[in-house]
Amino acid sequence: MDFLPLAEDLLAVRSTADRPDDLLRALDLVLEEVGPGFTVERFESRGKPSALVYVGPRRPHFRVILNGHLDVVPGTPDQFLPRRDGDRLIARGAQDMKLSALVQAQVFRALAPTSPVPLALQLVTDEEVGGRDGTAHQVAEGVTGDFVVIGEHSGLRVVTESKGLVGVRLDATGRAAHSAYQWLGDNALHTLTRAVDAVLTAYPVATAEAWRTTVTLARITTTNQALNQVPSDATAWLDVRFPAEDTDFTGRTADQVAAHFTALCPPGVTATVNSVEPPHRVVSDHSDVLALQRAAREQGYTGELLRKHGAADSRFYFQRGVDAVIFGVGGDGQHGPDEYADLTTVEPYRRALTAFLTSLT
Incomplete structure (x- = not known):
């Protein structure tokens, strides 16, 4: 898997809130993976960098925004030394949510240039400390869209409600x-x-x-x-x-x-x-929700709807009347000593995200 060396490089970056250089390093690493040919708008608020990537010289109203955060909660030095255990990739941020963000970036790179609808990749570095200087800051700066897919872990289920x-x-x-x-x-x-x-x-x-x-x-x-x-x-x-x-x-x-x-x-x-x-909620019969569910089921997953007890950056869009869901890879141990991403979900996630985006007209 060519994906794994890049994922391990990203996981090795100690991108915690108190390390601004590493926040920028993680952001730049993913932007390098996206590559040239796109407009990259860079933002900064209270020392937290973020970026918005899209096609064209001017920022449009986006049909879909792929949102990923690259910051992680603090951990011990060994947690930033990724290791494999069968189908588990163990490291701080593996599940929450560097692997999903990396897949989002690669899918965006492949589809955005020829997509019939405007797509955006939104990369932020402050979700773990509240999200106000990343997603909320960009929204306040005028970033708009119809639908947002946040790559927080979900095991290819669709989170339509959070507290x-x-x-x-x-x-x-x-x-x-x-x-x-x-x-x-x-x-x-x-x-x-x-x-x-x-x-x-x-x-x-x-x-x-x-x-x-x-x-x-x-x-x-x-x-x-x-x-x-x-x-x-x-x-x-x-x-x-x-x-x-x-x-x-x-x-x-x-x-x-x-x-x-x-x-x-x-x-x-x-x-x-x-x-x-505020809490975040999307109606279960939303056409984009149904399309994501279909895409997950085509990969052998249930695509069932979930409710999450934790808050996410989806709330900043919800406040502006923009529908957002959480849809990401699988894993377990979020914020714990043995946090891991389930590698068997990475390619199904890539294919499901691709199928969803290519179905848009």
Whole structure:
């Protein structure tokens, strides 16, 4: 497989958010694979590079945008030394999602010059840290399309729905005192933990997969550094994921969601929300969704529809009324020590993506 040496070179690049040179290196490596003869628009936002590749001198409204991210979450040095184990290619980013992005680039190179409809390849380097400086930045700069295929891993299934995302900060205030004289103080940490308990009572920790709103306690801090002092302040950060049908979040402003959480907490605790990232959803009978399903089935896969609990860059298109799905290779271990891509899905993915794009008129 000529694909494998290039894939291993890409996987060896430590393209994490704190390594700007490697983010650019990963981007340039894939652009080199696309080759000459295309217009390459380069973007940069807050140190994160991205690119948009298409045919012609001027950017059109695209029929389909192939979206891939080349950044990865941090890992140990050995995770950037790709290795084979049978049909598994093991490395950081193999499943999420460098292999899918590389296939997208090669399919785009083969089809875009003669496609009867305008196609784009969108390569970004910040999805793992929120996507605001890659996909969201390009969309804000006027990139538009009818349909977007995001190459996140799916095992050739079609993800038509993903949850929305909210980051919530809970701030508790109290009164400092010497810890030997507790009755003279008001421990903000105690107040905060009662607030967290109240929130988790309303949104219990999921012990099995469930399509409902979940709240994860991510961090608790206080500015107090002394062991013999009652803390006068404490802060907790919550990660909230919600489906479209939860009306406490969908369609609500940041201030409304903050008020919702403040109401769950005891006096002395205030919630703050900076933004509400909406969920993403595409109707199951969308013509492009059906065409992708057919293309997957022709390769022996079910092409079944999936819902994902995690947020993806699809939400930035959804906010603009652009339909987007996730469709990528298979694998497992995302963000884990043994993350791998299933190599048996690479060529079927290539053929399915090719069949889908060539069916467009």
